[in-house]
Amino acid sequence: MAKYPIFVLSLLALVCALAFAYEPSPLQDFCVADPTSPALVNGRACLDSKLAQADHFFLSGLNKAGNTSNALGSVVTPVTVGQIPGLNTFGIALARLDYAPWGLIPPHSHPRATEILTVLKGSLYVGFVTSNPENRLISKVLKKGDVFVFPVGLVHFQQNVGNGKAISLSALSSQNPGVITVASAVFGSKPPIGDDILAKAFQVDQSAINRFRAQF
Ligand SMILES: *[C@@H]1O[C@H](CO)[C@@H](O)[C@H](O)[C@H]1NC(C)=O
Numbered sequence: 001m002a003k004y005p006i007f008v009l010s011l012l013a014l015v016c017a018l019a020f021a022y023e024p025s026p027l028q029d030f031c032v033a034d035p036t037s038p039a040l041v042n043g044r045a046c047l048d049s050k051l052a053q054a055d056h057f058f059l060s061g062l063n064k065a066g067n068t069s070n071a072l073g074s075v076v077t078p079v080t081v082g083q084i085p086g087l088n089t090f091g092i093a094l095a096r097l098d099y100a101p102w103g104l105i106p107p108h109s110h111p112r113a114t115e116i117l118t119v120l121k122g123s124l125y126v127g128f129v130t131s132n133p134e135n136r137l138i139s140k141v142l143k144k145g146d147v148f149v150f151p152v153g154l155v156h157f158q159q160n161v162g163n164g165k166a167i168s169l170s171a172l173s174s175q176n177p178g179v180i181t182v183a184s185a186v187f188g189s190k191p192p193i194g195d196d197i198l199a200k201a202f203q204v205d206q207s208a209i210n211r212f213r214a215q216f
Contacts, residue, residue, distance in 0.1 A: 073104060111177075
């Protein structure tokens with residue numbers, strides 16, 4: 001069949017495209033991020049593997065609660081390539097989230113990672129919003145031991161819906177998931193997005209925009 005090789009090639013092209021839609025697979029045992037390297041690559045440059053030590057793959061202290069004394073009553077303790085250089089190129093990360101009573105992780109997205117969260121303590125109301133035009137909120141109240149997934153790139157939030165502290169643990173499909181907090185991106189950018197742009201985008205007058213902006 002003359003068409004067969006074209007079909008095979010198309011399939012191969014598709015598979016390659018899928019493989020590169022996310023972080024590329026490692027080409028060596030590991031690539032400990034070298035903080036001193038001036039090389040700019042898509043990720044961090046590798047430390048000479050002969051210099052790799054156990055501590056490059058290690059972090060302690062995730063048993064300790066973060067300080068939630070802030071306006072939102074929540075704190076994230078990230079475990080990404082920034083904290084563990086040995087995570088470089090592996091497409092995986094972790095985060096501990098602590099919530100004061102009614103504490104909130106505000107609407108945000110991870111541009112490079114799907115997140116899977118499990119509740120270790122307390123109850124959380126969590127949700128994400130699908131993309132345009134539906135913008136459907138998919139949400140649920142979780143209790144200890146429950147697991148929930150936030151798809152890559154979608155805006156999501158978590159709120160402690162109990163009178164005690166809550167703790168959750170998240171795994172993410174990137175060593176450098178990135179965070180875009182909706183409110184700070186829109187109202188807290190430096191330099192600011194023009195008032196006229198935000199007033200028109202949100203269909204309110206400029207005084208409303210100034211009130212939001214004053215929070216940042
Ligand atoms: C928690 O953070 C608040 C506000 O920054 C600070 O006043 C307080 O001392 C911190 N508590 C601890 C235990 O570090």
